[in-house]
Amino acid sequence: xxxxxxxxxxxxxxxxxxxxxxxxxxxxxxxxxxxxxxxxxxxxxxxxxxxxxxxxxxxxxxxxxxxxxxxxxxxxxxxxxxxxxxxxxxxxxxxxxxxxxxxxxxxxxxxxxxxxxxxxxxxxxxxxxxxxxxxxxxxxxxxxxxxxxxxxxxxxxxxxxxxxxxxxxxxxxxxxxxxxxxxxxxxxxxxxxxxxxxxxxxxxxxxxxxxxxxxxxxxxxxxxxxxxxxxxxxxxxxxxxxxxxxxxxxxxxxxxxxxxxxxxxxxxxxxxxxxxxxxxxxxxxxxxxxxxxxxxxxxxxxxxxxxxxxxxxxxxxxxxxxxxxxxxxxxxxxxxxxxxxxxxxxxxxxxxxxxxxxxxxxxxxxxxxxxxxxxxxxxxxxxxxxxxxxxxxxxxxxxxxxxxxxxxxxxxxxxxxxxxxxxxxxxxxxxxxxxxxxxxxxxxxxxxxxxxxxxxxxxxxxxxxxxxxxxxxxxxxxxxxxxxxxxxxxxxxxxxxxxxxxxxxxxxxxxxxxxxxxxxxxxxxxxxxxxxxxxxxxxxxxxxxxxxxxxxxxxxxxxxxxxxxxxxxxxxxxxxxxxxxxxxxxxxxxxxxxxxxxxxxxxxxxxx
Amino acid sequence: xxxxxxxxxxxxxxxxxxxxxxxxxxxxxxxxxxxxxxxxxxxxxxxxxxxxxxxxxxxxxxxxxxxxxxxxxxxxxxxxxxxxxxxxxxxxxxxxxxxxxxxxxxxxxxxxxxxxxxxxxxxxxxxxxxxxxxxx
Numbered sequence: 001x002x003x004x005x006x007x008x009x010x011x012x013x014x015x016x017x018x019x020x021x022x023x024x025x026x027x028x029x030x031x032x033x034x035x036x037x038x039x040x041x042x043x044x045x046x047x048x049x050x051x052x053x054x055x056x057x058x059x060x061x062x063x064x065x066x067x068x069x070x071x072x073x074x075x076x077x078x079x080x081x082x083x084x085x086x087x088x089x090x091x092x093x094x095x096x097x098x099x100x101x102x103x104x105x106x107x108x109x110x111x112x113x114x115x116x117x118x119x120x121x122x123x124x125x126x127x128x129x130x131x132x133x134x135x136x137x138x139x140x141x142x143x144x145x146x147x148x149x150x151x152x153x154x155x156x157x158x159x160x161x162x163x164x165x166x167x168x169x170x171x172x173x174x175x176x177x178x179x180x181x182x183x184x185x186x187x188x189x190x191x192x193x194x195x196x197x198x199x200x201x202x203x204x205x206x207x208x209x210x211x212x213x214x215x216x217x218x219x220x221x222x223x224x225x226x227x228x229x230x231x232x233x234x235x236x237x238x239x240x241x242x243x244x245x246x247x248x249x250x251x252x253x254x255x256x257x258x259x260x261x262x263x264x265x266x267x268x269x270x271x272x273x274x275x276x277x278x279x280x281x282x283x284x285x286x287x288x289x290x291x292x293x294x295x296x297x298x299x300x301x302x303x304x305x306x307x308x309x310x311x312x313x314x315x316x317x318x319x320x321x322x323x324x325x326x327x328x329x330x331x332x333x334x335x336x337x338x339x340x341x342x343x344x345x346x347x348x349x350x351x352x353x354x355x356x357x358x359x360x361x362x363x364x365x366x367x368x369x370x371x372x373x374x375x376x377x378x379x380x381x382x383x384x385x386x387x388x389x390x391x392x393x394x395x396x397x398x399x400x401x402x403x404x405x406x407x408x409x410x411x412x413x414x415x416x417x418x419x420x421x422x423x424x425x426x427x428x429x430x431x432x433x434x435x436x437x438x439x440x441x442x443x444x445x446x447x448x449x450x451x452x453x454x455x456x457x458x459x460x461x462x463x464x465x466x467x468x469x470x471x472x473x474x475x476x477x478x479x480x481x482x483x484x485x486x487x488x489x490x491x492x493x494x495x496x497x498x499x500x501x502x503x504x505x506x507x508x509x510x511x512x513x514x515x516x517x518x519x520x521x522x523x524x525x526x527x528x529x530x531x532x533x534x535x536x537x538x539x540x541x542x543x544x545x546x547x548x549x550x551x552x553x554x555x556x557x558x559x560x561x562x563x564x565x566x567x568x569x570x571x572x573x574x575x576x577x578x579x580x581x582x583x584x585x586x587x588x589x590x591x592x593x594x595x596x597x598x599x600x601x602x603x604x605x606x607x608x
Numbered sequence: 609x610x611x612x613x614x615x616x617x618x619x620x621x622x623x624x625x626x627x628x629x630x631x632x633x634x635x636x637x638x639x640x641x642x643x644x645x646x647x648x649x650x651x652x653x654x655x656x657x658x659x660x661x662x663x664x665x666x667x668x669x670x671x672x673x674x675x676x677x678x679x680x681x682x683x684x685x686x687x688x689x690x691x692x693x694x695x696x697x698x699x700x701x702x703x704x705x706x707x708x709x710x711x712x713x714x715x716x717x718x719x720x721x722x723x724x725x726x727x728x729x730x731x732x733x734x735x736x737x738x739x740x741x742x743x744x
Contacts, residue, residue: 230710230713232707232708232710232714232718233708235718236718236722239718239719239722240719240722244719244722247722247723247724247725247726248704248722248725250726251725251726251729272723273722274719274720274722274723275723277719457705458702458704458705458708459702459704459705459706459707459708459709460708462709470705470709
């Protein structure tokens with residue numbers, strides 16, 4: 001067996017037991033790794049009755065075959081469970097070094113079930129796993145937790161994934177943090193970890209990932225690395241991080257302003273990633289073996305901080321454009337607070353911005369907020385609210401469950417800009433119609449990492465050989481919907497391998513690397529079969545968890561045309577979905593895969 | 609009357625239209641950096657052509673066809689075969705998409721280019737208003 005360490009660690013926190021079990025190689029061959037493989041394991045463990053914050057909800061940390069190899073930008077891992085935010089399949093992934101280090105410690109993944117009676121943390125060092133009391137760690141922020149765990153282990157090279165106070169308080173927006181400020185942010189995986197009384201997982205080891213064809217991998221890695229020198233997208237990310245996209249996003253109308261309701265704003269120029277680079281950047285920060293270096297370390301002198309992780313594009317727009325804060329330093333600080341408390345910056349920023357909108361409409365009053373005036377442009381109040389969310393204090397307790405819960409509490413569910421209860425990220429589907437498919441069909445709710453037509457239609461990372469073709473961003477045809485589905489399947493394979501989506505050497509080179517690592521003899525067209533199988537598995541899981549076709553709608557506010565960069569475009573969701581459904585082989589009436597699709601994708605064993 | 613591309617007359621016309629554009633002036637008010645558009649030979653047009661476009665603070669002070677890069681050094685150089693330029697001028701290739709997909713090759717200070725995508729869009733808006741003769 002090559003490409004895998006061949007073992008999972010099982011953890012039953014109710015019994016206080018840990019044990020290794022062999023990796024199911026048939027599952028690995030069909031679902032690769034990352035969130036694909038995690039979904040396959042979850043399919044055996046999750047039922048409609050499984051409570052997201054109950055002990056039976058399996059919390060799965062999973063790497064993929066490329067992780068920890070010489071493949072560039074392969075430092076990621078997935079965290080998966082039933083989501084307390086969406087109540088559907090939840091997955092999130094993060095970069096840094098933790099994923100590779102888990103493999104060096106001897107495991108491809110970890111499945112955690114049960115609930116510890118008291119807080120614990122888990123160490124996995126050189127193949128040996130052990131649970132420890134976390135009584136002294138409970139209450140610490142995510143940075144102090146990582147430092148303290150390394151001290152307790154007396155192992156400065158250990159990599160730590162953990163929750164902050166928000167995870168302990170079961171905020172549905174809580175993240176799993178790792179490697180300082182890296183976050184598996186979306187869908188509330190930090191709350192699932194908190195519900196199990198699991199504060200942290202430290203990993204360290206020296207094992208190597210077994211490779212089928214080391215020379216073949218070396219050769220393709222050389223080609224990939226050389227190719228990056230001509231990759232304009234990678235070049236711009238290296239220069240200014242993902243924040244470098246801010247100006248382009250504003251030009252396209254992709255960057256949402258004033259809770260998705262404003263097209264242009266003169267002060268938005270202050271959020272430019274180029275300006276941030278010139279005025280607040282300390283250095284670029286890379287994940288494991290990544291030559292792109294998208295990570296940023298910045299400073300915020302007005303807040304007494306000389307070292308801050310981030311912010312990246314999503315954080316900048318969530319705490320900047322969405323709530324009309326044009327002060328990039330205030331945005332840097334907002335991102336820092338989220339890192340400390342262990343909160344997803346997208347969901348947190350969106351929820352506070354929604355509170356601004358509701359306050360402005362008179363639907364939320366100072367009486368309900370504990371006296372706080374929650375206004376657009378007020379960065380200080382936004383900072384205060386992040387801390388209140390992290391501690392579930394006062395009005396923060398209501399915000400801690402996310403945008404949809406807030407809107408429902410105030411009897412205006414239609415005003416929450418969510419799809420399947422997950423906050424829409426900072427890519428407006430009115431600027432790139434294909435994103436409507438991405439959001440509506442994403443297995444975890446609105447997500448730009450489950451397909452990225454905003455990248456495809458700006459020429460960044462298209463997979464031409466697989467039919468993921470750049471085109472007219474306002475195209476609302478079934479054909480565009482079909483291409484969006486292909487993009488989604490391709491990115492689901494990325495999230496299974498688990499390869500960073502900024503590394504786009506083209507399907508041929510990805511295929512060469514995957515075959516060299518695993519010893520598989522995959523053909524190019526099989527890549528898309530893998531991607532579609534993974535998407536369809538997650539669809540089956542979500543149908544079991546209660547998803548219906550009626551849930552596949554765009555939020556009302558995103559159906560209002562805007563002038564500016566999106567030029568009045570509103571995606572024709574039905575036409576786009578018709579194309580996507582046809583490409584996936586799903587029944588447009590029921591939302592389920594057709595019997596032929598089940599057969600074609602070898603999914604019969606999963607039952608009806 | 610259509611203006612031949614690539615030619616001195618065509619680049620001067622673009623310069624003139626940029627100077628008349630309030631949208632361009634606003635979007636590029638702090639821009640500093642001249643462009644050289646290099647049309648490389650292909651089956652449709654066998655010669656290399658250099659079009660210089662001066663750009664400064666929202667205006668285009670000069671523009672001309674030159675014989676080499678050295679004749680009029682520019683901070684930014686964009687290269688593509690004639691056939692690709694034709695598609696850009698006709699609006700069939702978005703210039704940003706073209707650069708990202710390596711159909712257009714840019715050299716120069718990338719950080720500045722990333723700061724002013726709207727100016728690039730306004731230039732393309734002006735290009736689209738020029739009736740162009742590609743020698744068909």
